[in-house]
Amino acid sequence: MTRARKPRSPRKPDRIVPDEQVEILPPARSFAPDWPRLLPPVAFGTAAGFLASFVVGGGGLLRHAVVGLLGMLVGQGIVGVTGWRASTGYRFLDSMAMAVIGAVVVVLLARFIA
Template identity: 50%
Template sequence: MDIKAILVWVAIGILAGWLASIVVGGGGLVRYLATGLIGAFVGGFLFKLVGINLNLGNVWVNEIVVAAIGAIVVVLLARLIA
């Protein structure tokens, strides 16, 4: 994996975490990054499990939406557990 791919993952993670924080609350750059990156894995897993394939016209938009939905799920599950 090259540095460009890692930076793209980080950018998507931060953006997805920020979007999730708008929906469910919370904040902070590190928290955005953590929830966004974890949410990307969870969202991708859930979307493949259910068989949902987003087609919003742009690959980056699709990835950000999936990661944001996954981040929302992660935050809500964390709140249920805590």
């Protein structure tokens, strides 16, 4: 048994819509970062950038963080392409060593380009 649908009434062309109800763009969405997942890599990258600054110089917390995060990516790229890996016996120190090496490469490359 199917129900009969009620016919829709056509919209009236003279209907006035208040400005508050007119929405041209999709509703705004706020960006809520997931800090428990985001903070450890940022802290790790900042530490790697700080350690790399001892080798090649440089300063500033933001610069340390950016260089360290890029160094983490470059260090993992070096491991993936060449298979070279720092071997200290501790996984954390191995990752930190490769991130520092990657950060040094990033700084030297940036200085070469500039």
